[in-house]
Amino acid sequence: MALKDLLSSHPNAMSVALFGAGFAVATLVLRYRSRSPRGLVGQSSSNTTNSVNGKGDHSLETKVAQEEYKMVLVVRTDLKMGKGKMAAQCAHAAVGAVEKLAYVNMAALRHWQNLGQPKVVLKVDGLEALFDLDKVARSKSITTCLISDAGRTQIAAGSKTVLALGPGPASVIDQITGHLKLL
Template identity: 40%
Template sequence: MSSGKIASQTAHAAVSLYIKAKSNPIFFIEIDTWVNTGQAKIVLKGLDENSLIDFETKASDANLISQTVRDAGRTQVEPGALTCLGIFGKISEIDKITSHLNLL
């Protein structure tokens, strides 16, 4: 994917995660802290579709919010292709899942 396409897919994940977190009482404190401290986003390079699905399962098991993004297929990738996974929650918990990945 081009850098613009990657930016678009990560934006979809970020907005969806915000909506989910804002509507989940468990994450009220985390989302308010995130909003009031600069809304940091860390973009990591995924390995492949199967690894993203595995990370999503691990995030769910850790009681984190996650959001997959599947592309509509109108431009660069096949329809339904899993292009992005966003995870929201405590950094220490997310790091247990993603610390081995490289920055994009």
């Protein structure tokens, strides 16, 4: 019996087949995302040890669990965004940073979530300061997400508004942003 004949002779056969295919894809995605992560905070790191590869005696999960994690959102104040606009841009940056970290290091993301997802919002006066922070954070293997506005409301399209750093080790993020003031 051909597949076409089978599907047309049983009214629920298509639903069952689609459910099975969806279930299989979801299972594969979940298995892939829960694999052992690379690096501590979103990128490969040469100083990370992992007992699985025999280069150290601490597992990545142990190293992640030993330190406080946080996210810092850095807002440009020279754009004179309204409070609602700033809040929306911060939300975009936070979601983007979490999505990036989920892709490369689920253990670090889960650790940050288990700590209550701590976030701090800081301010800078201009674009250069945002670019400088992004460059330093990337050099220290900290996940970043720089938001460019769509230009539909208060500011010009393409304006860089907010930079998210982390989630990552608080001590590393503090080295990068410790000199900035709260928004």
